[in-house]
Amino acid sequence: IAGITQAPTSQILAAGRRMTLRCTQDMRHNAMYWYRQDLGLGLRLIHYSNTAGTTGKGEVPDGYSVSRANTDDFPLTLASAVPSQTSVYFCASSDNEADTQYFGPGTRLTVL
Amino acid sequence: GQNIDQPTEMTATEGAIVQINCTYQTSGFNGLFWYQQHAGEAPTFLSYNVLDGLEEKGRFSSFLSRSKGYSYLLLKELQMKDSASYLCAVRDSNYQLIWGAGTKLIIKP
Numbered sequence: 001i002a003g004i005t006q007a008p009t010s011q012i013l014a015a016g017r018r019m020t021l022r023c024t025q026d027m028r029h030n031a032m033y034w035y036r037q038d039l040g041l042g043l044r045l046i047h048y049s050n051t052a053g054t055t056g057k058g059e060v061p062d063g064y065s066v067s068r069a070n071t072d073d074f075p076l077t078l079a080s081a082v083p084s085q086t087s088v089y090f091c092a093s094s095d096n097e098a099d100t101q102y103f104g105p106g107t108r109l110t111v112l
Numbered sequence: 113g114q115n116i117d118q119p120t121e122m123t124a125t126e127g128a129i130v131q132i133n134c135t136y137q138t139s140g141f142n143g144l145f146w147y148q149q150h151a152g153e154a155p156t157f158l159s160y161n162v163l164d165g166l167e168e169k170g171r172f173s174s175f176l177s178r179s180k181g182y183s184y185l186l187l188k189e190l191q192m193k194d195s196a197s198y199l200c201a202v203r204d205s206n207y208q209l210i211w212g213a214g215t216k217l218i219i220k221p
Binding site for chain 1: 116153154155156160199203207208209211212213214
C-alpha cells in the first residue's frame with residue numbers, strides 16, 4: 001500500500017441499507033477526513049479525526065458516523081442510506097490538522 | 113457565513129498563460145491551498161500560501177493578498193494535460209478547509 005486507499009471504488013445501494021466506506025492510509029498521518037463532492041459544490045467535510053481515538057463533526061455530518069480505532073483506518077458508515085447521499089466520497093489525511101491534506105481515489109456511491 | 117468564489121469555467125490555448133482567481137470570506141485565515149483535480153480522479157495538492165505574495169513552483173505560481181481576501185493561480189506554458197478543475201480552499205480558524213466549487217479549465221490546441 002502506498003498513500004491512501006478507499007474501498008469500494010463504486011457502489012449502488014438501495015435506500016435504507018447500511019453501508020460502510022473504508023479508508024486506510026500507510027503514511028502514519030495523525031489526522032484523517034471524510035468529504036463528499038457533489039456537482040457544482042465544493043468539497044464538504046463530513047467528519048474528521050485529529051488523532052486516533054478522537055473524532056469530530058464537519059459541515060454535513062447528519063446520516064453519517066465514523067470511528068478511529070487506530071492510526072491507519074477511518075471508516076465512514078451510512079446507517080440507513082437515502083438518495084441525497086448519492087455522491088463521490090473522498091477520504092484524506094494529513095500529518096496534523098495544520099498540514100497539507102492528501103486524498104484517496106474516492107468512492108462513487110449511488111443510492112436508489 | 114463562509115464563502116469561496118472562483119469562476120466556474122475558463123478556456124485557454126495550449127502554450128498560453130491563464131490566471132484563475134479566487135476570493136474568500138472566512139472565519140479566520142490559516143492558509144490558502146490550490147489543488148488540481150482531473151475528471152474522475154482525486155484532488156492533488158499544487159500550492160500553499162499563508163503570507164502575502166507570490167509562490168512559484170515551475171510552471172505554476174500562486175499569489176495571495178490577505179487584506180483583499182484574494183488569491184490567484186497562474187499557469188504558464190499551458191499543456192493539454194493541464195485540462196482539469198482547479199480547487200481553491202481556505203483553512204479557517206478551526207483549521208478546517210473551506211472549499212470553492214472549482215474552476216474547470218479547458219485547454220484548446
